[in-house]
Amino acid sequence: MKNETNYSPKRNADRHAYLDINLKEGLGYGWRYQENWHEEMQFYYVVSGLGRIRCESDVFDLRAGETLLINCNELHVIESLCDQLTFCSIRIDLAAMFQDMPDLIHLNYAEQLMQQRIVFDHIIDEKEQLVPLLHKLIAEHESHLPGCELALKSVVLQILVILIRNYIQKIYTKKRFDLRISSLNQLKSVIAFIHEQYTESITVHDLAERALMSESHFCRTFKKLYGKTVVAYVNTLRIEQAEKLLQNSPLTITEIAMNVGFNDANYFSRVFKQLKGTPPQTERNRIRQTMDH
The missing domain is CATH 1.10.10 (Arc Repressor Mutant, subunit A)
Known part of the structure; x- marks a missing residue:
């Protein structure tokens, strides 16, 4: 549930009022950042390894070079599915940025962006020009070169143009x-x-x-x-918890099924395979092989 305890404020607000870029390196298997939400849009870019992001009721696995967009106010969590996960998070406060650019506030889409009424697709095509722009944003942020503030705003505006032209999922009145x-x-x-x-x-x-x-x-x-339906939402939550038990628990498949709320181990196995693509025992074997390596 979104509440004040999992609200996540910007960490580098002293540097840029509208931009917050952080790098997390070498995160081991099972590392998990707390479930959180914030008012800024956010990009997750995986530099190396494999990470899993749950955004509201959707789950995404990201590999090196892949990018995911989190919309404003969406509850999300990221965890490591490998021995060495490195990722970069980029948070952009559109309201703060446009307030510093009053000549743009009345342009088409600016008000909707500031009011958080535009919902973008989560998955960013790595072949699109948007990913190089994210790289450029990171480089400018780290450079401290003269004019970097102008460069940063220029890159953010280019990113917004690409999102508006290619990634709008819906616009709320x-x-x-x-x-x-x-x-x-x-x-x-x-x-x-x-x-x-x-x-x-x-x-x-x-x-x-x-x-x-x-x-x-x-x-x-x-x-x-x-x-999702209520049943699908509950089953997804139960399967996520079951997957964690498969990773770090000696419980049998039947015991895990009962532990997460399924009364029928066969039904649990069917739902697990439907959501994860493999039966629970196969997934447990894969996890153990990954950890052994």
Whole structure:
């Protein structure tokens, strides 16, 4: 659940009011940055190794050279799936940047960007020119050369042009955006409850009551906001936890299934294979081979 405890403020605000770039190096298998959210858009660029990012209800595995975009206010977490993960995170505060450029505030898209009403696709095609621009942004940030502030703003604007032309998923009207935020706030307690009680039996009826909605309205609203049915969301969470147990627990497959909330080991195996592409035992063998190397 998004709340003040997992809100993540900018770390380098003293250098650039609108830009925050950080490099994390040599992160071992199982390393995990806490689940967090923030008001800036963020790029994750994997320099080497393999990392996994969960953004809201979606999960992405990123290899060296691959990039992922996190939209404003999206709850996300990153973890290492290798012995040596190195990645760069780039956070851009569009509202702060445009406030320093008043001549651009009234241009097309500027207001929507500042109000966080544009949602971009997460996956960035590594063949696109956007990735070299991210490299250039990092280089300018580290250079401290004369005129670097001008160069940084120029590169960010080029990045925004590419995103607007190629990666817009949706644009909310002000009314729709306010309704979405209202619905998200209404479902906060439901999401928190699911994350706390996923190992127990969870019914749509109980969740709808918690959200103060009818079951049909709750199911429609949940799928619209999170892109999945309640059952799919709960199963995804359970499988993620099961995968961690496969990595670092001596429990049997059946014990793991029961531990994360499945009452039927065969159903657990089917759902695991559906979401991960392999049966749980095959995944456990792969993990052990990876760790042995």
